[in-house]
Structure formats: structure tokens, C-alpha cells
Amino acid sequence: MPAHSNEHTPKRQRSRRIPNYALYGDNAPAGGSNMFNFEWIPERSPLYGWEIDPHEHQSLIQILMLTEGHGSTLLEDVHWPLRAPALVVAPAGRVHGFDFKPQVNGVVVTAAQKPLEAMAQIVMPELLNTLRKPLAINLPEQGRYSDGLMPIFLSIEREWRLAAPGQVAAGLSLITALLVQIARLNETLEPSTWPAQSRKALQLERFRDLIDEHMRHRWGVSQYAEQLGISAGQLTRLTQESLGKSSNALINERVLVEAQRELIYTNSSIKQIADGLGFEDESYFGRFFRKHTGLSPLSFRDQELERLRSTQ
Known part of the structure; x- marks a missing residue:
């Protein structure tokens, strides 16, 4: 397995500003309007010299299957060597990047994370762990793992290119089926299959x-730091150096994602959502939400529900 090239490591370690894209190289839309997308790796990566610099997708999860060749991926603060067949899962808000060797091949599925989480909570709540945890793993060259995953990827491609009525429902259902297979894979493979993580990554x-x-308890940075056995300053340096953002920003992002999910996919009132997320009152929640989205909770709900209706 090739190690990550030292030539590129210093540049990535120096970088502090992590761009947020819809798809790599495209500006991220405010609401993350695309429900799912399918690409083959050679469609986009050659445009960037086969090197995809660290970035994140604030509302989108990406699932990549390397079918030919090798390279490496950066997930958060860790470089993972890849050789086909390999699988990478980069949940929404997780910093990731890729260095591919030329002539690699594989597939990339990008999907809106919030609707997938809403579906998972109904049909298989334990799937939320698969949706929210980064994954990079080299699969056995021969076996049922890659054989079972590729047919689902290809079905997602057919649905993506078909553009028929019910495309979103069928596409998200197929991606959920893919995530179920990944969850099963997680349960089956031996721990020795996984590369060791650094202390910082852990x-x-x-x-x-x-x-x-604890996000619903509105814990502050110092409370999280205490649980980790480090100081608040050390925790903030850890997230700033690894992810290009403060610890408080990371906490607020997670609260915001949950607030958006509940606004779109539940019938809870604004007050009930505010209470459930640990805000002192509905007004405080409204100010928090507007600060981070530019919209009131009610306006966001109306806008997103209308957008969902238009995709049916």
C-alpha cells in the first residue's frame, strides 16, 4: 500500500481555511438543493491533476468506491492509503481530500445527509452511526464485500441518469440500501483490517x-474538554489545526444540522424544537438559527418543504 506523498503533506498541514463545496470545485448552495448525485472518479479528478484538496460538504455525505488503482485519502486529520477495492465514507461536515494515482477508476455518490438520517431513524436507527462516522478501508481483493456493493452503486447510477418520476425516492432508497451493506461490512470485518488512528484523530x-x-444539553467547550481530559484551549487548538474551525463552531454546526432536520422532517413546533435542543427560549433559538442560516426557523421550514414538494 503506498503511503501518502510527503510532497503534499506540508501544504495540507499549513492550510487553515477549509472550503465548503456542493461538489468539489463548485460553490456550495445555501440549502444544499441537490438530493443525490453520481459520478465516476475520472469525470472530475483529472481536471485537478488527480488531487482533490481538503474540503467539506456541509449538508452532503459522499461515498466513494475505488475499483481500480490506488492513492490515498485525507479524512479529518488522518491520511489513509487506498488500493482497490477500497471504500471511503465522508459524512457531511467532515474534512476530506484525495490524492489519486492516474488511471484510477471508481464511483462517487453524493447525497443530502438530512433526508437520509430522517429515513434511517424510521427504518433502522442504528444506521445513523454509519451515516455520521468517517470510513476509509481497503477491502479484500476477492470476496463478497465489493461484489455486494458495486451492483447497488450501478443501480444508483441508472436511477441518476434516468430522471424519471420518483427519482429522488428511488435514489435515496438505493443509497439507504448501500449504507445498510456498509453497516454490515463494519460488523463483519476484523479490526486488523483497519489502519491505526493517531491520538489526535481519536x-x-x-x-x-x-x-x-450532549448537544441537547448545550454543553460549553470547557465541559467537553473536561470529558476528554484536556483543557479548553487544547481542544480548540486541536480542532483549529485539524479542521480549520473552532471547537465552538463544531458544536454549533451539529446543533444546526439537528435543528434543520427536525424543521424539515418532523411536525414539531418551533418551541418544541428549541426546548428539545436545550435553548432557553424560542427567541434565543431563533436568533441562533438566523445568525447561522440568514433565515428564521419558520422561513427555513417553509422554504425547504416547498423545495421538497418541487422535487416529487
Whole structure:
């Protein structure tokens, strides 16, 4: 397995501003309007010399399957060597990048994370862990893992190119089926299959887990830092150096994602959502939401529900 090229590592370590894209190289729309997208790696990567610099998709998850060749991926603060067949999952808001060797091939599915999470909560709540955890793994060269995944990817491609009525429903259902297969793979493969993570990467992942657990309690940075056994300053340096954002920004992003999901996919009132997310009152929640989105919670709900109706 090739190691990540040292030639590119310093540049990435120096970078502090992580761009947010809809698809790599495209400006991110405010609402993340595309429900899903399908591409083959050679459609986009050669335009950038086969090197995709660190970036994030604030509302989109990406699932990549490398079918030929090799390279490496950056997930958060860790470089993972890849050789086909390999699988990468980059959830919404997770910093990632790629260095491919020329002549690689594979598929990339990009999808709106919030509707997938809403579906998972209904049909398989444990699938949320698969949706929210970054993954990079080299699969056995022969076996049922890659054999079982590629037919679903190809079905997603057919649905993407068909543009028939019900395309969104069929596409998101197929992506959910793909995620189920990935969850099964996680349960089946031996731990020795996974590359070792650095201490910083483990701390970041533990921080994200704590945010998921306590975001409704409106914990501050110092409370998370205490649980991690480090100071608030150390936690902020960790996220700033690894992700290009403060610890508080990471907390607020997760709260905002949950607020948006509940506004779109539940019938809860604004007050109920504010209470459930630990805000002192509905007005405070409204100010928080407007600051980060430019819209009131009600305006956002109306806009997104109208957009969803237009895609049916």
C-alpha cells in the first residue's frame, strides 16, 4: 500500500481555511438543493491533476468506491492509503481530500445527509452511526464485500441518469440500501483490517461522539474538554489545526444540522424544537438559527418543504 506523498503533506498541514463545496470545485448552495448525485472518479479528478484538496460538504455525505488503482485519502486529520477495492465514507461536515494515482477508476455518490438520517431513524436507527462516522478501508481483493456493493452503486447510477418520476425516492432508497451493506461490512470485518488512528484523530472522534450525546444539553467547550481530559484551549487548538474551525463552531454546526432536520422532517413546533435542543427560549433559538442560516426557523421550514414538494 503506498503511503501518502510527503510532497503534499506540508501544504495540507499549513492550510487553515477549509472550503465548503456542493461538489468539489463548485460553490456550495445555501440549502444544499441537490438530493443525490453520481459520478465516476475520472469525470472530475483529472481536471485537478488527480488531487482533490481538503474540503467539506456541509449538508452532503459522499461515498466513494475505488475499483481500480490506488492513492490515498485525507479524512479529518488522518491520511489513509487506498488500493482497490477500497471504500471511503465522508459524512457531511467532515474534512476530506484525495490524492489519486492516474488511471484510477471508481464511483462517487453524493447525497443530502438530512433526508437520509430522517429515513434511517424510521427504518433502522442504528444506521445513523454509519451515516455520521468517517470510513476509509481497503477491502479484500476477492470476496463478497465489493461484489455486494458495486451492483447497488450501478443501480444508483441508472436511477441518476434516468430522471424519471420518483427519482429522488428511488435514489435515496438505493443509497439507504448501500449504507445498510456498509453497516454490515463494519460488523463483519476484523479490526486488523483497519489502519491505526493517531491520538489526535481519536480525540476528534471522541469529541464528535460527545457532541452527539450532549448537544441537547448545550454543553460549553470547557465541559467537553473536561470529558476528554484536556483543557479548553487544547481542544480548540486541536480542532483549529485539524479542521480549520473552532471547537465552538463544531458544536454549533451539529446543533444546526439537528435543528434543520427536525424543521424539515418532523411536525414539531418551533418551541418544541428549541426546548428539545436545550435553548432557553424560542427567541434565543431563533436568533441562533438566523445568525447561522440568514433565515428564521419558520422561513427555513417553509422554504425547504416547498423545495421538497418541487422535487416529487
